[in-house]
Amino acid sequence: MKNIKWPFVMVALSVFSTMLIIIETTDAEEMKTQKSSYSPVMITESFAAVRERDIAEKPEVINKHIALLKERYDLSGKTDPNTKMSGGKPVPAGPTAKLKSGMTWERLGAMSPAEIKQEGVFPYLPLPHVKHATGGMVVSPMQLKTHPELVRFDVEFDLPEAYLPEFPPPLFLINRPDLGDVSGGEEITINNYYEKMNGILTPFQLEGMRLLVTPVAQQQFNVTEDRKAEKAQLAVSCFTCHTNGHSSGVFHLNPDTRPQEARFRIDTPTLRGVNIQHFFGSKRALRSLMDFSEVESKTAYFDGDQVVAIKKGARQFTRADIAAMATMQNMFAFPPAPKLNVRGRLDPAKATESELRGENVFTMACASCHPAPYYTDNLAHDLQVERFYDGRAEGLIKTFALRGVKDSPPYLHDGRCLTLEDTVEFFNLIHELKLTASQKKDLVAFLKTL
Numbered sequence: 057m058k059n060i061k062w063p064f065v066m067v068a069l070s071v072f073s074t075m076l077i078i079i080e081t082t083d084a085e086e087m088k089t090q091k092s093s094y095s096p097v098m099i100t101e102s103f104a105a106v107r108e109r110d111i112a113e114k115p116e117v118i119n120k121h122i123a124l125l126k127e128r129y130d131l132s133g134k135t136d137p138n139t140k141m142s143g144g145k146p147v148p149a150g151p152t153a154k155l156k157s158g159m160t161w162e163r164l165g166a167m168s169p170a171e172i173k174q175e176g177v178f179p180y181l182p183l184p185h186v187k188h189a190t191g192g193m194v195v196s197p198m199q200l201k202t203h204p205e206l207v208r209f210d211v212e213f214d215l216p217e218a219y220l221p222e223f224p225p226p227l228f229l230i231n232r233p234d235l236g237d238v239s240g241g242e243e244i245t246i247n248n249y250y251e252k253m254n255g256i257l258t259p260f261q262l263e264g265m266r267l268l269v270t271p272v273a274q275q276q277f278n279v280t281e282d283r284k285a286e287k288a289q290l291a292v293s294c295f296t297c298h299t300n301g302h303s304s305g306v307f308h309l310n311p312d313t314r315p316q317e318a319r320f321r322i323d324t325p326t327l328r329g330v331n332i333q334h335f336f337g338s339k340r341a342l343r344s345l346m347d348f349s350e351v352e353s354k355t356a357y358f359d360g361d362q363v364v365a366i367k368k369g370a371r372q373f374t375r376a377d378i379a380a381m382a383t384m385q386n387m388f389a390f391p392p393a394p395k396l397n398v399r400g401r402l403d404p405a406k407a408t409e410s411e412l413r414g415e416n417v418f419t420m421a422c423a424s425c426h427p428a429p430y431y432t433d434n435l436a437h438d439l440q441v442e443r444f445y446d447g448r449a450e451g452l453i454k455t456f457a458l459r460g461v462k463d464s465p466p467y468l469h470d471g472r473c474l475t476l477e478d479t480v481e482f483f484n485l486i487h488e489l490k491l492t493a494s495q496k497k498d499l500v501a502f503l504k505t506l
């Protein structure tokens with residue numbers, strides 16, 4: 057006791073307590089503004105308590121969101137009787153975006169971006185998630201019929217089925233175009249992939265396919281207390297969202313932005329034709345399919361949070377695993393486009409007058425970013441959409457390939473354009489093209505031939 061230096065102890069104690077106060081207030085501040093990049097790891101409420109609150113809040117959450125959609129869109133589900141997706145589902149018809157009262161598409165097209173912004177009449181505002189504060193994957197109703205385990209108790213899918221890809225979609229292989237659709241009209245899962253693909257794929261491709269259809273834990277569907285499904289489960293495979301190598305319309309929030317409210321809704325893109333693409337992700341621009349496949353197991357699965365990924369049981373892939381997955385994805389072909397020639401341009405002997413006129417408009421107005429044969433420049437562009445509305449800039453987005461585009465509603469990274477007619481109206485405004493009504497019709501006719 058004689059050796060204790062009391063003044064030193066007193067100073068040390070007061071420094072320590074000041075530190076505690078600082079740590080405490082920092083924590084409290086962070087909780088208040090929710091500015092942390094990380095999801096909480098320590099769950100302080102029971103599953104039952106969270107579930108009960110989520111269920112109680114659900115009707116209000118859904119009603120508010122549906123009211124917003126109805127204000128923005130005509131959701132009557134009209135389709136084009138003459139154009140089918142590759143598997144036979146009718147292509148939805150638009151434009152679905154509602155204009156402010158008294159406004160017409162012609163008048164809107166004649167206004168400058170600044171005028172449109174000032175009057176608050178831009179019809180294509182960013183689409184929010186049904187429950188943006190929670191986010192996470194939401195599965196389409198047609199998928200829930202065969203996968204009731206993927207029902208979330210806190211949210212529901214928002215867009216009508218007419219504006220989604222067909223389920224299940226056909227699967228075309230670049231190495232066996234002679235076979236056409238190899239899915240047999242069924243969803244390829246862990247239970248049937250071997251029987252369907254053995255004898256068509258190489259052993260290494262089959263191994264890639266096995267990994268793509270193997271269900272594992274995911275942020276909302278797992279075994280922990282903060283899951284959003286009734287039952288603890290390991291239920292999500294790459295093909296849950298990229299069904300048959302295409303898309304089932306599952307949406308979630310992009311994993312590459314924080315805080316939560318700044319994240320974008322993202323619609324699952326198709327994996328058809330990834331072999332011709334130079335980078336992956338609408339914003340992230342990973343250069344190889346192998347890298348993206350590995351990253352997806354932390355992003356699509358755990359919101360890009362590797363801490364939670366470890367807790368909830370993320371898959372750890374070997375380099376050989378991701379090479380097999382990438383090899384398989386590289387086999388997913390664009391659907392047939394019988395009116396295109398070997399250069400990816402319309403064959404005049406097969407195309408209609410309207411489609412040919414549409415190709416001309418497209419060549420003038422769109423082809424600089426969407427050149428044939430696959431209709432992508434493999435770059436990202438900043439369309440500066442914020443010129444048209446009060447809100448945050450979206451920045452660079454990848455130019456999606458337009459080959460097979462009629463199979464992939466809804467359009468744009470967040471799905472805010474429900475039909476091809478809407479994309480034409482959108483780009484007419486973005487590029488201030490002042491297209492006539494008949495030019496727009498021809499352009500849509502052309503897009504449907506791709």
Ligand code: HEC
Pocket residue numbers: 193268292293294295296297298306307308310322323324325326327330333335336337338339340345348349352353356357381385469
């Ligand atoms: C929860 C749904 C979901 C799951 C599960 C999922 N993905 Fe994705 N995938 C998406 C979304 C959404 C995007 C768009 C991401 C973006 O815009 O950055 C995407 C993008 C991709 C892309 C890039 C496509 C492009 O055109 O740039 C590839 C490749 C891909 N996913 C592969 C996979 C693989 C492999 C798996 C399984 C390990 C997987 N995905 C699991 C939803 C999912």
Ligand code: HEC
Pocket residue numbers: 418421422423424425426436437438439453454455456457458461464466467468469470476479480483484487499
């Ligand atoms: C400056 C380059 C550029 C030009 C010019 C351009 N686009 Fe695009 N296009 C893009 C980008 C970037 C995206 C992705 C935007 C997003 O997701 O927010 C896109 C997306 C699309 C999509 C949606 C694809 C999908 O799968 O979701 C369609 C359809 C489309 N463009 C059609 C057109 C048409 C028609 C024109 C001409 C009237 C046109 N584009 C002109 C860059 C361009």
